[in-house]
Amino acid sequence: MKLALLGYGKMGREIERVALSRGHSIGLVIDISNQNELTSENLQKLDVVIDFSTPSSAVANILACFDAGIPIVCGTTGWNKDLLRISEICKEKNQALFHSSNFSIGVNILFAVNEYLAGIMNGFPQYDVRMEETHHTQKLDAPSGTAITIAEQIISRLDRKNAWSLYGNGSHDDIAVKAIREGDINGIHDVIYESDVDYISLKHYAKSRKGFALGAVIAAEYINGKKGIYTMRNVMGL
Ligand SMILES: NC(=O)c1ccc[n+]([C@@H]2O[C@H](COP(=O)([O-])OP(=O)(O)OC[C@H]3O[C@@H](n4cnc5c(N)ncnc54)[C@H](O)[C@@H]3O)[C@@H](O)[C@H]2O)c1
Structure with missing residues (x-):
């Protein structure tokens, strides 16, 4: 496949390495200094676009791909509030979007276990749930998109929780999400x-960015030639 990378930062560079190692080529790289090259004419020379840019640029980049008729894999986080609207536009225009707050295979396994565990916890009200996420200091959004996905999954399965908030608001139906920013994590x-007598911890630790990059390239291979909206659930059969 011939790919475009929108965003050539830490993830864009890692995706380039993984894509080349899997036999793909990079036909276009867009970053902040050459946004004028994001045209339908340039996009139409490619098979799939992969966007790992910024929360404020992702939506415009997705819409540009819809207009050009090119499938897009979007890993950028922090634009959740627009997801419903973008999904509707994708369906109306019969375009292709693959999105995930986290492309790591391990995190997607954690997502599946998280839903299962939250369902079990309906029978065990002595446990209260809270979350912690830790990332490097350059991360723009907090809590992470992954943490929001995990919190929303718990809310959908655990009857006694119906909201989440950063650091918690003290109410029993709220999930407190602590966001820590340190080092290069x-x-x-x-x-x-946690109950009075013990706690259960469901934890994922990313050793490097390679797992996210590999998942994004696998997503690009999956969406090539397709129409519709996809997530890692489609790829992993979860
Ligand atoms: N879904 C996942 O699995 C996953 C994994 C890691 C990171 N992320 C997300 O991916 C995004 C990028 O992460 P990163 O660590 O590479 O950040 P980064 O800051 O290293 O890179 C972002 C790049 O986007 C560029 N950019 C800014 N505006 C742009 C525009 N309009 N068009 C194109 N590029 C533009 C910046 O100049 C920068 O080079 C973040 O939102 C992050 O949360 C997602």
Whole structure:
């Protein structure tokens, strides 16, 4: 496949390495200094676009791909509030979008276990749940998109929770999400159920960015030639 990379930062560079190692080529790289090259004419020379840019640029980049008729894999986080609207536009225009707050295979396994565990916890009200996520200091959004996905999954399965908030608001139906920013940490997510006598921790630790990059390239291979909206659930059969 011939790919375009929108965003050539830490993830864009890692995706380039993984894509080349899997036999793909990079036909276009867009970053902040050459946004004028993001035209339908340039995009139409490519098979799939992969966007790992910024929360404020992702939506415009997705819409540009819809207009050009090119499938897009979007890993950028922090634009959740627009997801419903973008999904509707994708369906109306019969375009292709693959999105995930986290492309790591391990995190997507954690997502599946998280839903299962939250369902079990309906029978065990002595446990309260809270979350912690830790990332490097350059991360723009907090809590992470992955933490929001985990919190929303818990809310959908655990009857006694119906909201989440950063650091918690003290109410029993709220999930407190602590966001820690330190060093060069690639991503740690921890879901903690605590009772008076013990606690259970469901934790994922990303050793490097390679797992996210590999998942994004696999997503690009999957969406090539397709129409519709996809997530890692489609790829992993979860
Ligand atoms: N879904 C996942 O698995 C996953 C994993 C890691 C990071 N992320 C997300 O991916 C995004 C990028 O992460 P990163 O660590 O590479 O950040 P980064 O800051 O290293 O890179 C972002 C790049 O986007 C560029 N950019 C800014 N505006 C742009 C525009 N309009 N068009 C194109 N490029 C533009 C910046 O100049 C920068 O080079 C973040 O939102 C992050 O949260 C997602």
